[in-house]
Amino acid sequence: MIRFENVVKVLGGRAVLDGVSFEVQRGETFVIVGPSGAGKSVTLKHMVRLLTPDEGRVFVGETCVSEATGRDLEQIRTRFGYLFQGGALLAWLSMAENVALPLREKTNMSEDEIRARVMEMLRLVGLEEHADKMPDELSGGMRKRAALARAIIRQPEIVLYDEPTSGLDPVTSRTIDSLIERLKREMGVTSVVVTHDLHSALSIGTRIAMLYEGRISELATPETFVASQREEVRSFLDSQYITRRGAWERNVP
Amino acid sequence: MITREPEYFPPELNVLGRLGRRALFALRGTGQATLLLAQAIWNMRHVFAPRMRREVLNQIYQAGIKSLGVISVVALFTGMILALQTGIELRKFNQEVNIGTAVMVSLLREMGPFMTGLILAACVGSAIAAQLGTMVVSEEIAALELMSIDPVRFLVSPRLVAMCIMTPLLSFYTCMLGVLGGGLVGFTQLGVSWVAYWENAIRFAEVKDLYVGLLKAFLFGVIITIVACHQGFSTSEGAVGVGKATRKAVIVSFLLILIVGYFVTRLFYV
Numbered sequence: 119m120i121r122f123e124n125v126v127k128v129l130g131g132r133a134v135l136d137g138v139s140f141e142v143q144r145g146e147t148f149v150i151v152g153p154s155g156a157g158k159s160v161t162l163k164h165m166v167r168l169l170t171p172d173e174g175r176v177f178v179g180e181t182c183v184s185e186a187t188g189r190d191l192e193q194i195r196t197r198f199g200y201l202f203q204g205g206a207l208l209a210w211l212s213m214a215e216n217v218a219l220p221l222r223e224k225t226n227m228s229e230d231e232i233r234a235r236v237m238e239m240l241r242l243v244g245l246e247e248h249a250d251k252m253p254d255e256l257s258g259g260m261r262k263r264a265a266l267a268r269a270i271i272r273q274p275e276i277v278l279y280d281e282p283t284s285g286l287d288p289v290t291s292r293t294i295d296s297l298i299e300r301l302k303r304e305m306g307v308t309s310v311v312v313t314h315d316l317h318s319a320l321s322i323g324t325r326i327a328m329l330y331e332g333r334i335s336e337l338a339t340p341e342t343f344v345a346s347q348r349e350e351v352r353s354f355l356d357s358q359y360i361t362r363r364g365a366w367e368r369n370v371p
Numbered sequence: 372m373i374t375r376e377p378e379y380f381p382p383e384l385n386v387l388g389r390l391g392r393r394a395l396f397a398l399r400g401t402g403q404a405t406l407l408l409a410q411a412i413w414n415m416r417h418v419f420a421p422r423m424r425r426e427v428l429n430q431i432y433q434a435g436i437k438s439l440g441v442i443s444v445v446a447l448f449t450g451m452i453l454a455l456q457t458g459i460e461l462r463k464f465n466q467e468v469n470i471g472t473a474v475m476v477s478l479l480r481e482m483g484p485f486m487t488g489l490i491l492a493a494c495v496g497s498a499i500a501a502q503l504g505t506m507v508v509s510e511e512i513a514a515l516e517l518m519s520i521d522p523v524r525f526l527v528s529p530r531l532v533a534m535c536i537m538t539p540l541l542s543f544y545t546c547m548l549g550v551l552g553g554g555l556v557g558f559t560q561l562g563v564s565w566v567a568y569w570e571n572a573i574r575f576a577e578v579k580d581l582y583v584g585l586l587k588a589f590l591f592g593v594i595i596t597i598v599a600c601h602q603g604f605s606t607s608e609g610a611v612g613v614g615k616a617t618r619k620a621v622i623v624s625f626l627l628i629l630i631v632g633y634f635v636t637r638l639f640y641v
Contacts, residue, residue: 128379168516202510206511206514209511219518
């Protein structure tokens with residue numbers, strides 16, 4: 119569904135991506151992990167052409183997103199929902215208005231229909247009681263859930279998550295994991311998740327890719343990933359006290 | 372697309388290289404700002420839609436009504452200072468009755484639009500640059516683009532319309548309040564009656580002074596909005612970048628207001 123072909127991206131004089139190739143299958147939850155500065159968010163931004171490769175190409179379906187412009191790019195972007203690291207909610211709009219924004223701006227739905235759809239989405243992320251709060255009145259977790267509601271309100275095929283659990287307590291992090299899993303189960307969305315949180319990656323990922331020094335150093339299922347003998351993978355696993363090498367028990371509700 | 376890729380430039384080798392790069396950046400910035408203006412004008416057709424109309428009214432409130440306090444004080448005291456300075460000199464020739472002309476003409480032609488422009492650049496331009504810069508840093512602009520919402524239509528056009536309406540109106544208000552301040556000083560300090568002051572004020576003022584002043588204010592409104600939006604959208608480097616963008620928006624607006632003001636005067640009065 120999303121295909122990277124030898125993508126090279128140089129930022130600040132350094133090759134952040136140095137010949138990255140992989141393919142995300144329809145319906146899977148593809149998780150990208152790696153140390154800070156490894157190029158995880160850069161990879162994600164290439165999928166919606168917030169960044170353009172210096173070399174190589176990125177495909178979404180059969181369309182080359184890295185060469186798309188104007189209406190074509192707009193068309194491709196409508197297939198995506200994007201959860202930004204900080205939520206990227208507009209500060210002067212209430213949570214409900216933020217979630218309603220894509221519908222108000224890009225559809226001809228009536229206000230009643232929009233309101234009903236917004237409440238449905240807020241219910242899904244457990245925030246229906248806070249609809250009229252402003253973003254600065256929300257906690258980090260609530261902001262991310264509201265941003266997720268906005269990202270999925272137009273029912274995208276693919277949802278990209280940039281560090282969905284960073285800065286959140288473990289309980290809220292697991293709530294976000296459940297939401298990602300629920301969206302996959304109930305709406306059949308393809309998910310690409312960028313995270314540092316290996317517990318989350320192993321619990322929700324169909325496959326996990328480790329980005330290291332601009333390249334994919336490991337691409338495996340969670341079970342194979344925890345058993346990897348690669349030094350950088352082992353050190354990443356050890357850093358989060360994951361010493362198990364057998365099957366990873368998934369217990370995401 | 373407003374969201375820009377991060378740029379990297381190797382350090383310049385010498386002064387010439389630094390100057391050359393600055394000149395190129397200035398040229399590129401001018402081109403980008405001109406393009407932004409063209410896009411904002413093109414998108415103005417959307418501002419009459421009910422949702423955008425609400426945003427324009429909000430911007431009119433933010434840009435105009437909220438600046439009214441500071442503009443009133445500056446306008447009143449500018450008129451008072453003008454009247455006092457000219458009145459002191461004219462009194463030497465028993466001509467203090469003519470302060471009305473001096474105050475009215477200088478306010479209508481230059482001081483009114485100029486003071487309004489500077490105040491709005493400092494109050495409104497800086498606020499626009501800071502807001503848009505923060506939106507860039509917190510990826511709100513990228514989020515808008517990914518939702519296929521054009522940031523120029525959504526953010527720039529309503530501000531441009533609001534400023535194009537409010538700057539001339541505020542400029543006229545500045546002139547009138549300045550004239551009132553001048554009259555106040557004339558009456559209390561220089562012994563010029565209100566009637567004599569007013570008759571003198573309107574005797575030599577022409578309609579041309581009014582419309583040239585309003586044209587200047589209109590152009591200043593365009594300059595302030597486009598410079599602030601361009602600087603805001605060009606923000607990089609996080610919070611430090613927002614500070615830089617805000618500072619640059621005010622400085623560039625000030626300079627352009629002076630330069631454009633001079634050329635408009637030259638065009639109509641020389």
